[in-house]
Structures are given as structure tokens and as C-alpha cells.
Amino acid sequence: xxxxxxxxxxxxxxxxxxxxxxxxxxxxxxxxxxxxxxxxxxxxxxxxxxxxxxxxxxxxxxxxxxxxxxxxxxxxxxxxxxxxxxxxxxxxxxxxxxxxxxxxxxxxxxxxxxxxxxxxxxxxxxxxxxxxxxxxxxxxxxxxxxxxxxxxxxxxxxxxxxxxxxxxxxxxxxxxxxxxxxxxxxxxxxxxxxxxxxxxxxxxxxxxxxxxxxxxxxxxxxxxxxxxxxxxxxxxxxxxxxxxxxxxxxxxxxxxxxxxxxxxxxxxxxxxxxxxxxxxxxxxxxxxxxxxxxxxxxxxxxxxxxxxxxxxxxxxxxxxxxxxxxxxxxxxx
Amino acid sequence: xxxxxxxxxxxxxxxxxxxxxxxxxxxxxxxxxxxxxxxxxxxxxxxxxxxxxxxxxxxxxxxxxxxxxxxxxxxxxxxxxxxxxxxxxxxxxxxxxxxxxxxxxxxxxxxxxxxxxxxxxxxxxxxxxxxxxxxxxxxxxxxxxxxxxxxxxxxxxxxxxxxxxxxxxxxxxxxxxxxxxxxxxxxxxxxxxxxxxxxxxxxxxxxxxxxxxxxxxxxxxxxxxxxxxxxxxxxxxxxxxxxxxxxxxxxxxxxxxxxxxxxxxxxxxxxxxxxxxxxxxxxxxxxxxxxxxxxxxxxxxxxxxxxxxxxxxxxxxxxxxxxxxxxxxxxxx
Numbered sequence: 040x041x042x043x044x045x046x047x048x049x050x051x052x053x054x055x056x057x058x059x060x061x062x063x064x065x066x067x068x069x070x071x072x073x074x075x076x077x078x079x080x081x082x083x084x085x086x087x088x089x090x091x092x093x094x095x096x097x098x099x100x101x102x103x104x105x106x107x108x109x110x111x112x113x114x115x116x117x118x119x120x121x122x123x124x125x126x127x128x129x130x131x132x133x134x135x136x137x138x139x140x141x142x143x144x145x146x147x148x149x150x151x152x153x154x155x156x157x158x159x160x161x162x163x164x165x166x167x168x169x170x171x172x173x174x175x176x177x178x179x180x181x182x183x184x185x186x187x188x189x190x191x192x193x194x195x196x197x198x199x200x201x202x203x204x205x206x207x208x209x210x211x212x213x214x215x216x217x218x219x220x221x222x223x224x225x226x227x228x229x230x231x232x233x234x235x236x237x238x239x240x241x242x243x244x245x246x247x248x249x250x251x252x253x254x255x256x257x258x259x260x261x262x263x264x265x266x267x268x269x270x271x272x273x274x275x276x277x278x279x280x281x282x283x284x285x286x287x288x289x290x291x292x293x294x295x296x297x298x299x300x301x302x303x304x305x306x307x308x309x310x311x312x313x314x315x316x317x318x319x320x321x322x323x324x325x326x327x328x329x330x331x332x333x334x335x336x337x338x339x340x341x342x343x344x345x346x347x348x349x350x351x352x353x354x355x356x357x358x359x360x361x362x363x364x365x366x367x368x369x370x371x372x
Numbered sequence: 373x374x375x376x377x378x379x380x381x382x383x384x385x386x387x388x389x390x391x392x393x394x395x396x397x398x399x400x401x402x403x404x405x406x407x408x409x410x411x412x413x414x415x416x417x418x419x420x421x422x423x424x425x426x427x428x429x430x431x432x433x434x435x436x437x438x439x440x441x442x443x444x445x446x447x448x449x450x451x452x453x454x455x456x457x458x459x460x461x462x463x464x465x466x467x468x469x470x471x472x473x474x475x476x477x478x479x480x481x482x483x484x485x486x487x488x489x490x491x492x493x494x495x496x497x498x499x500x501x502x503x504x505x506x507x508x509x510x511x512x513x514x515x516x517x518x519x520x521x522x523x524x525x526x527x528x529x530x531x532x533x534x535x536x537x538x539x540x541x542x543x544x545x546x547x548x549x550x551x552x553x554x555x556x557x558x559x560x561x562x563x564x565x566x567x568x569x570x571x572x573x574x575x576x577x578x579x580x581x582x583x584x585x586x587x588x589x590x591x592x593x594x595x596x597x598x599x600x601x602x603x604x605x606x607x608x609x610x611x612x613x614x615x616x617x618x619x620x621x622x623x624x625x626x627x628x629x630x631x632x633x634x635x636x637x638x639x640x641x642x643x644x645x646x647x648x649x650x651x652x653x654x655x656x657x658x659x660x661x662x663x664x665x666x667x668x669x670x671x672x673x674x675x676x677x678x679x680x681x682x683x684x685x686x687x688x689x690x691x692x693x694x695x696x697x698x699x700x701x702x703x704x705x
Contacts, residue, residue, distance in 0.1 A: 174599025174634050235571050236564040238603040263606075266507025266653050270571040270607025277599045301507050315645065320599050 043135050043160055043225045044103035045073040048094070048127070049087055052120045053080040054109050060085035062137050063108035065219040069198050075102045078123070094123070098130045104160075107136040108222055114139025114163075125151040135160035137218040162221040163229045165241070172239030172278050174320045179249030182371065183281035183317075184259040184330070187309050189268065189296040191289040192359070193259040194220050196330040199359040200285070201256045203368045211254040214245050216275065220258045230260055231271050238274025246279065254371065257281070263312050264304040265295050273316055280320045283327040283371055286310055290344060291335035306352065326354055328367035333358040376468050376493055376558045377436035378406035381427070381460070382420055385453045386413040387442050393418035395470050396441035398552040402531055408435045411456070427456070431463045437493075440469040441555055447472025447496075458484040468493035470551040495554040496562045498574070505572030505611050507653045512582030515704065516614035516650075517592040517663070520642050522601065522629040524622040525692070526592040527553050529663040532692040533618070534589045536701045544587040547578050549608065553591045563593055564604050571607025579612065587704065590614070596645050597637040598628050606649055613653045616660040616704055619643055623677060624668035639685065659687055661700035666691040 047070075049063050057064075067074045067087045076092030079085075092100070105127040107120075116138055124134055124142070128151040136142050142159040143149045152159050182200065184193040197213055197220075204211035213220070215227025228241045246255035257279050261268030288306060295301035304312075310326055317324035329352060333341045341358070348356040355366035380403075382396050390397075400407045400420045409425030412418075425433070438460040440453075449471055457467055457475070461484040469475050475492040476482045485492050515533065517526040530546055530553075537544035546553070548560030561574045579588035590612050594601030621639060628634035637645075643659055650657035662685060666674045674691070681689040688699035 172600040174628075174631055231567070231569040233568050234564070235566055235568050235604045235607070236601060238568050239599060239601075263649075264652060266572060266610045267505040268569060268572075269610055269649075269652070270603040270605075271568045272603075273596075273606045274568070274603025277602055298507055312648065316596075316602075319597060319602070 041158070041226070043222070044133060045070070045225060046075045046102050047073050048092065048097040048102040048105045048132065049074055049077040049089070050105050050107050050123070051077055051079045051083050051085050051087070052109065052117060052123070053082040054085050054111070057085045059110050060087065060108065062110060062219045062222065063087055063106065066106065066108060066222045069223045075100050078105070094127050094130050098132060102132055104133045104135050106222055107134065107138060109138065116140050116145065121145060121147055124148055128152055128155050128157050131155065131157070133158040133160065135162060135222065137162050137222070139163060162218045162227070163232050165228060165233050169233060169237040169241045169244060171236060172243050172274070174239070174277065177243070177246070177248045177280060178251060179253040179255065180282045181246055181255045181257060181279055182283040182285065182327070183257045183276065183279040184285045184287055185272070185276065185313050186259055186262045186287040187264065187303055187306065188262050188289065188292060189265055191287045191292070192330060192332040193287045196285055196287050196359050196364070197256045197258045198223065199364045200367060203364045204254060204256070204371070207368065209254065210250060210252050211256055214255045214257045216242070216245070216258045216260050230275055231268065235270065238271060239278030242275050242278025259287070262295070262309070263316065264309060266298065266301060276313065276316050277320050281317055281324050282321060284313060284317060284324060285328050285330055285367060286313070286326060287330045287332070289332045289335065306348070310352070327370035328354050329356040330359050330364070330367070331356060333361065374491070374559070376555070377466060378403070378558060379408045379435050380406050381425065381430040381435040381438045381465065382407055382410040382422070383438050383440050383456070384410055384412045384416050384418050384420070385442065385450060385456070386415040387418045387444070390418045392443050393420065393441065395443060395552045395555065396420055396439065399439065399441060399555045402556045408433050411438070427460050427463050431465060435465055437466045437468050439555055440467065440471060442471065449473050449478065454478060454480055457481055461485055461488050461490050464488065464490070466491040466493065468495060468555065470495050470555065472496060495551045495560070496565050498561060498566050502566060502570040502574045502577060504570060505576050505607070507572070507610065510576070510579070510581045510613060511584060512586040512588065513615045514579055514588045514590060514612055515616040515618065515660070516590045516609065516612040517618045517620055518605070518609065518646050519592055519595045519620040520597065520636055520639065521595050521622065521625060522598055524620045524625075525663060525665045526620045529618055529620050529692050529697070530589045530591045531556065532697045533700060536697045537587060537589070537704070540701065542587065543583060543585050544589055547588045547590045549575070549578070549591045549593050563608055564601065568603065571604060572611030575608050575611025592620070595628070595642070596649065597642060599631065599634060609646065609649050610653050614650055614657050615654060617646060617650060617657060618661050618663055618700060619646070619659060620663045620665070622665045622668065639681070643685070660703035661687050662689040663692050663697070663700070664689060666694065
């Protein structure tokens with residue numbers, strides 16, 4: 040998929056809760072300079088904490104793409120949003136959407152895009168034919184964030200590592216495999232939406248041959264221990280050919296996300312299986328650190344938990360949100 | 373997907389080599405009673421070894437579905453086959469195709485199907501929305517054929533086990549996960565064609581709750597050790613919740629299929645990783661046998677190889693094609 044042009048106008052419509060704007064909030068958190076303002080209808084409950092702005096003012100301020108970074112149940116596009124999207128196209132912006140429905144499947148939007156020569160980005164949908172994975176070794180280096188479960192901070196961890204590396208002047212690019220990450224990176228592949236035969240091939244394309252000192256910092260998805268999505272995680276692991284793995288974990292979770300009957304793996308077991316699988320395409324793969332989302336732990340328990348875990352695993356363990364990722368980046372060479 | 377109706381008329385068109393009719397040949401080998409005859413154009417090189425028959429005679433003999441069981445490079449439908457397909461629809465048959473292109477995407481075929489009230493089956497394409505996998509334990513029992521590599525006899529082994537079980541009066545159904553298997557079973561899901569997030573969910577749907585004494589004999593795909601397709605294999609393994617696993621192997625292969633740089637796993641390593649992964653959704657999973665395709669071994673080496681393997685693995689090892697699968701079925705209880 041080609042690159043989305045920034046800066047972005049963040050379209051929220053009249054989304055009914057703050058959680059529905061989670062994707063948009065992620066973009067504002069990680070790429071504040073790209074976000075010119077937010078466009079909200081009367082009745083919109085969410086607020087990204089940036090200025091409200093009209094389509095005309097956004098374009099005058101340089102906005103190139105309007106982002107429909109909304110999650111709603113069903114993934115549909117409310118009909119009363121269509122005219123605003125057409126107005127944005129007529130004003131000269133591209134449109135990018137994370138909804139399940141494709142923008143181009145709505146005839147008025149498709150027609151307006153063609154009329155104005157603008158691009159429509161449906162980040163959930165692969166836009167081109169992906170080859171099957173080959174497993175051939177590629178130049179450059181790669182780090183992959185893996186998890187004990189879904190939604191344990193893999194994207195956040197990867198972005199925090201990219202930032203730390205760039206702050207140190209290292210040659211690193213975050214590689215997005217989910218919709219929020221794609222908006223943040225400006226490109227990427229929604230890996231859980233590709234056809235099953237092409238999972239590892241999609242990751243090989245996402246993180247191709249590169250300079251010897253270049254690091255792809257690849258966003259993981261799911262978990263090898265999640266009965267719903269482990270196939271995605273394994274294909275991603277094989278396609279990544281990771282030199283370095285970071286395990287992400289949320290210590291207060293009592294079962295695998297969405298599956299009350301399914302226990303979480305312990306961290307050592309999870310690391311062992313990830314390493315075994317990773318070595319198929321990169322025998323030199325190692326773990327370089329563990330990222331813990333400690334937001335559910337009491338302040339006085341946090342440090343003890345991390346210290347005990349470091350002793351057990353022999354790896355730097357930290358909460359990237361509170362502690363940064365310096366100790367992980369120190370391990371990358 | 374709904375069930376295809378048999379008997380079948382096997383359509384070969386003017387396919388250029390016997391290998392292009394491999395799928396059709398598999399159907400004839402496993403379901404000879406379903407195959408009323410073959411329809412071949414002048415210049416057709418392939419021969420299924422059954423009688424040549426016209427559309428009219430096939431319908432008169434009871435044919436319900438015409439099978440386009442052809443593999444060609446590109447997966448397209450040669451334009452000069454279209455009129456014959458329309459004639460078959462007009463004569464009252466459904467059409468089933470294993471090509472990449474969808475029959476319904478060809479307007480004349482779609483129109484003829486509607487006009488005649490006939491069904492079009494595109495076995496490579498999932499026909500409906502599949503839920504994500506849940507990993508919840510299901511009633512009934514399941515056997516899954518897994519492999520050291522692609523194309524090592526997983527479908528053949530599963531079908532041979534189903535046949536042996538049925539010959540013994542056991543309650544067993546072959547569950548197809550690839551196109552040839554789907555034609556043979558009359559239904560199934562082409563698992564490598566589903567969207568990545570739904571691999572295990574598709575298998576849960578394919579082998580649902582059943583009677584306590586019922587066995588689903590599930591066709592495996594790929595290998596946990598194949599860098600291109602391991603995600604499919606893992607999702608299939610989790611979705612299957614196999615009680616019993618059979619490892620399939622081709623002992624003369626020198627590298628993973630299609631990947632000259634990728635060595636084959638040894639059998640014990642392959643069994644260990646499959647068992648570890650299988651136990652996520654069925655802690656009682658065990659291996660019950662090993663199926664070897666010995667067609668590449670000299671006659672006098674064959675028996676020694678299997679005996680040595682039995683000693684090493686402590687499991688019945690046989691070539692299902694030459695030795696049957698009785699020793700595996702003896703292990704099912």
C-alpha cells in the first residue's frame with residue numbers, strides 16, 4: 040500500500056464514546072505534529088484534546104488526508120458522514136479509513152475520489168497481491184514485539200523502541216501490522232486481514248532487505264497461545280525473521296482476551312515457544328527484553344514485580360510507558 | 373458451504389497434461405461411484421480412466437454436478453470452456469470449480485445459473501462469514517493429519533483412515549480443508565483461502581460438536597516447519613482440537629517444498645512441536661501413528677526404513693497406500 044500523506048485532519052463524526060476514538064487517539068499520541076485538528080459533529084462525545092477545525096481551515100493549514108479513525112460495532116459508515124467525506128475530497132484531501140466497509144464500495148465516495156483525483160485508503164484491506172513467504176534471509180536487522188495475549192501493548196512497545204532508537208540516532212523504522220499502527224506509520228499491512236496463505240509473505244514485504252545497520256521494529260499481533268489468532272502470530276514470527284524479540288505482557292489479566300476458559304501462558308513457556316518458532320527462519324533469534332503494562336498494579340507493587348521478573352528471566356523488564364525502553368535498546372547491536 | 377450433489381460429471385476440457393487433472397483424478401480414485409464419466413475436448417491430454425460421456429448422456433445417467441477439477445497456471449477459466457459450462461447448467465447440473473477465478477464472476481455463467489436455478493460452487497473461496505475461533509472444547513473425537521512438509525500425503529492418509537474406520541463400522545467423517553478434499557467429501561473449507569483471523573474458527577465450524585463416538589478425520593495443510601504456510605498449520609491444529617495426531621512424511625525429500633534453502637525437520641522435533649501446540653486446545657492430544665509415503669524408496673529398503681522408524685518413535689509407522697492404516701485405527705479408542 041502506498042504511503043498516506045500527512046498532516047492529517049482527524050474526523051470523529053458523532054462517535055458515541057471515547058473508546059470509539061481509540062485509533063484516532065493513538066495517532067494523536069504518537070504523531071502529534073501530523074494532526075492538524077479534529078472535525079466533530081454536534082453530539083460527538085469523544086475529544087482528542089486538539090483544536091476543532093473545519094475542512095476548509097484544515098486544508099488551508101496544509102492537511103493532506105482526512106482520517107476516519109473510528110471504531111464502531113459493525114464497522115459500517117454512518118450514512119450522515121458521507122457528505123462530509125465527499126466535501127473533504129472536493130476540498131483536495133485524500134481519505135483514510137479503518138472501518139470494515141471499504142470507502143470505494145460507497146458509490147458517491149468513489150465517484151468523488153475519481154472526480155478529484157484523490158486516493159482512498161482502507162487500511163484494514165490489503166490493496167494488492169502479496170506473494171507467499173519464502174523464508175530467505177534478508178539484509179538489515181529486525182525486532183518483533185510478541186505477546187502472552189492480544190492487547191498487551193505490542194504496538195506501544197514497538198513505537199517506544201523506535202522512538203528511543205531514533206533519539207539515539209539509530210536507523211530504525213516502525214513497521215505497522217494493524218490499523219492504528221498503519222495510520223501512525225503512514226503505511227503498513229493489516230496482517231490479520233490477509234488471506235491465510237500469505238501471512239508470512241506479507242511480513243516479508245513489510246520489512247524487506249535493508250541497510251546492514253537498519254532495524255525494522257515490527258508490531259506483533261495476537262499470541263502463539265491465543266486459540267483464535269495464533270496462526271497470525273506464527274506467520275508473523277516466521278515472516279519477521281526477528282533478530283531480537285521483546286515479550287509484552289499484562290500481569291493482571293486472568294484469562295486470554297475474549298476467552299474466559301483459556302488460561303494465560305507463563306512468561307518463560309511463552310518465550311520458549313516463540314524462540315523455537317522464530318529459529319525456523321532466524322536461528323540467531325534472541326529475547327532482548329520484556330515489556331510489562333503495569334497500569335493495573337499498585338504503585339508500590341510495580342517495582343517489586345519488575346525486579347522479581349528480571350531475576351527470574353535474566354532480561355531487562357520494564358513498563359515502556361513509565362520507564363522507557365532504554366534497557367531494551369542497550370541490548371540491540 | 374452447502375453440500376455438492378453427486379454423482380459428478382468430470383469436466384477436463386482440453387487440459388494439457390495429466391498433472392493438470394490431478395484434482396479430478398483424486399476424486400475418481402476416492403469416489404469412483406460418484407464419477408459418471410469424463411467430458412473431454414479434442415486435444416485433451418489427460419485421461420481419468422473412466423468413460424467419455426456427453427452432457428446429455430451424463431444427465432440422463434443421473435449426474436447432478438459437473439466438476440471443473442482442473443489445475444492450470446493462473447487459475448483462470450479458458451474462454452472456450454464457458455459455452456460448455458452454460459450448456460451443463462441448461463441441462464440441469466450444478467457446477468463446481470477449483471479454479472482461482474469465481475464462476476459467478478463470469479456474467480454469462482452467473483446468468484445461466486440464475487436462469488436455471490442451479491448452484492455454482494467455488495471450492496477455493498469461503499462462501500460465508502466465519503466466526504473467530506473460540507477454543508471451547510467440543511463433544512466427539514477428532515484426528516488430524518499433520519506433516520513435516522506440504523504435499524506429503526495428509527489428504528490421502530486422512531481418507532485412508534476414514535475408509536478403514538468405516539469398514540470397521542466406526543462412526544467417522546473425513547473433513548476436507550483443501551480443494552481436492554472438498555470435491556471428495558462434497559463439502560469443506562479451503563482453509564488456506566480464509567482471512568488470517570479466521571483460520572481456527574473455520575476448522576471449529578468444519579468439525580463441530582458431535583456424538584461421543586464420532587470421529588472427524590481432518591485433512592491437514594502445510595507444516596509448522598514451512599516458513600510460507602506455518603500460520604495456516606497452527607490455526608488448523610488449534611481449531612481441530614485433535615485427540616489423535618498422525619504425522620505424514622516423505623523420506624526422500626531434501627528440502628521444504630518450494631524452498632531449496634529450507635531443511636526438513638526431523639520427525640521427533642516435528643512431533644514435539646505439534647504436540648506442544650495441540651495441547652493448547654486439547655491437553656490430551658497424542659500421536660497415534662506415522663504415515664510414510666514410501667514411493668521414492670527401493671522395495672527392499674522400504675520395510676527396513678519403517679521398522680527402524682517404529683523402533684525410534686514407538687508408534688506404528690506405515691505407508692497407507694501399500695500397508696493400509698489398520699495399525700493407526702487400532703490406536704483409536
